[in-house]
Amino acid sequence: MSTMTINLKVWRQKNASTPGKLVDYRVEGVSEHMSFLEMFDHLNEQLMKKGEEPVEFDHDCREGICGSCNMVIDGQAHGPQKGTAACQLHMRHYKNEDTITVEPWRATAFPMIRDLVVDRSAFDRIQAAGGYISVNTGAAPDAHAVPVSKEDSDIAFDYAACIGCGACVAACPNASASLFTGAKVAQFARLPQGQVERERRVVRMVEQMEKEGFGDCSNYAECEAVCPMEISIQSIAEMRREYMKAIT
């Protein structure tokens, strides 16, 4: 099996208070079947064999569902393949001697930790600001007590599929978290279970989003273009409609 050599420009930054820079690496022996993250494993092995410090990057499930991985690849969050997280991007989409630039998510609300690792806890705080249906354990009625139309359920699922990776923020010129927040608001607004807290929820989540330092949405739709779960920008429209209804 023939292998490739890839030229990487990777963002290295020791911590938030030290300036970072792009560093060049030449990675040899890259197989076309490697995932993008496996290429980074491979780079790190080469670095450590030379006694150098490996590149830090977040990753976990490596099957596109946990939302841990976060790399801006040649200017695109998660790279060139549509509907695909970086961990599911494979090197067969590149050719020998390609040069690839890899940077972290950049947003005020996502402070730098190290290299490609950033702090996305702002998303947890948005979720804690009402991104739930209040039902205590044991207090639920029978699952069939409230039928939900298949259409509503399917649409709610499309929104619920968000993996919370933050690519939407990284791609947005305003660093807005509207797609993330909108998806959760729209999921619950679709379901009968979500009705009681519907207005309070959208107001609190939107306000929290602003408090965290995310920008506003100006309909660039970059978020939808990079979302690995292909969540529709329709969710932002729903969030706005919900918000307007709630405050008027």
Add this chain to the structure above:
Amino acid sequence: MSTKSNLNIETSPLLESKVPQGPLGDKWSSHKNNVKLVNPNNKRKYKVIVVGTGLAGASAAASLAELGYNVDTFTILDSPRRAHSIAAQGGINAAKNYKNDGDSVYRLFYDTIKGGDYRAREANVYRLAEVSNAIIDQCVAQGVPFAREYGGLLDNRSFGGAQLSRTFYARGQTGQQLLLGAYSAMMKNVDHGNITMHNRQEMLELVVIDGKAKGIITRNLANGAIERHSADAVLLCTGGYGNVFYLSTNAKNCNVTAAWRCYKKGAMFANPSFTQIHPTCIPVSGDYQSKLTLMSESLRNDGRVWVPKKKGDNRKPSEIPDEERYYFLEERYPSFGNLVPRDVASRNAKDVCDKGHGVGASGLAVYLDFRDSIKRYGRDKISERYGNLFDMYEKITDENPYETPMRIFPAVHYTMGGLWVDYNLQTTVPGLYALGEANFSDHGANRLGASALMQGLADGYFVIPYTVGDYLANEKSAAVDTSHVEFEKAEQEAVKRIDKLLKSKGNKTVLDYHRELGKIMWDKVGMSRSEAGLNEAIRDIKALREDFWNNVFVPGEQSTCNKYLEYANRVSDFLELGELMARDALDRNESCGGHFREEYQTPEGEAQRDDVNYCHVSAWDFPGDPDSEPVRYKEPLEFENVKLTQRSYK
């Protein structure tokens, strides 16, 4: 009838199962009626630490916080929502009988006990089946978008080892949706101030004071800070240890460290060798490979498993006519067909590959073919059921499963073994509980599909809120001061180990060792085990462990984000666990479920149990240092309600 195992065994008074008296169906309700309660006003005086925020941890944290306890949660990931429960695909079982196909709590119990090859505790499994329905209710109320029919009611599908449709699902992302439900319940309590989250924090030591779990030592993974946290009880919800095999379907950060450090503080480890090898995973394609990807068992509802009849047949699958295909599961197991349990499907796939019928470049794969289902239901219906799985398969392999059959092979997926717990989910260290995959309790020697999600949520939502209260009611709520000498000692242990790792600037990387360990485990402690192989494994792992501490390279420093330091620390524990798994497999001179000893098989090659000598849980006690031999105790398993038979799916 009653089948008592041999009583002439090395029992330990610590291994008292505490199963309540009375008929099977009444045990849990009578137990709930008898547990001690903590007054609502007093609950806030107690603090409970929950380590791990997957289905078990998040549901436990939310439920306990709702009751009024102060809860501190810990996860190694940057958010609780990323726990590996998120990756479960197929579904969750419940005995709702919405399909009117004759399901009942008893049938779910029976299938689970039988599926586990009679190596689980009856009362625990019955309770699991009993609370299964409430889980579905809870999740629907949280807004989990389960698949529905046009009438607005919930849809079901079938999973292996059952002849009923009792699996609820949310496309191929059931784990994600259930975890996001539990996470939202958790975040509600964060919002209310009852839960304090500690993300990117790894538990390194358990603190035991006067024989009771009173806290943990953690490392902040963003800045290296070592922290002390005290509590009145500690819940370990840290998942399984499949990554000891290096390649598995587990997420890269899944590890045994928290559980292993508890083992070293007195929590016995039960049935460590019971590992589930899942039959339908994408095969290994090269040395660089970092993990294996599961293709959900639900695919076996509509996919047919086959290999070419002719050995080494290189034709494209579409060019092989039906009469030249060996549908080995359908032929060997006509009544369950492609839906035999996982251990049976995996062993048969290995068998046909060993005999030279395997496909793909390595010959270590079989086909999972959707041609007939696509013909029957149309491509759209198949896409609706499994679209995301088909897409994932294509991204990884560059082949389109609508057009050509998937190639699949067994891979390590789940560990039935774990910390020993009693009926209350308490380990042998009072005040330390283990929930979900981290404990050993419900799946015996083989877990059925769609039962892991059920167990994680059963433990967290519906069991622990009762049983931890029973313990705390007897405990004075005087939170221990973290300046206590035991905290000091535990912290020193953690710091010493990290220092030792960081000083190690050898010439092999952590990955080199992990891969090597994985190879030993897969070859000798994997799908097929023998006395000779297991003895070799014990010897090889010991040697590898010694080499690790002399020659591993650990980069960087303590005071920053340093993932290879984390990794080295976890692999150092896997190097101890692997040996215990081999010892356990060697000690169990029978085959049962996923534990297949070559010496013990029926003439047809099925697992041959030995109920006279091995109808027990093996619980291992740490000997004080990792190079000494651990002590094996037994908890006899008593079956009062089911008859132990040779498991048959023919």
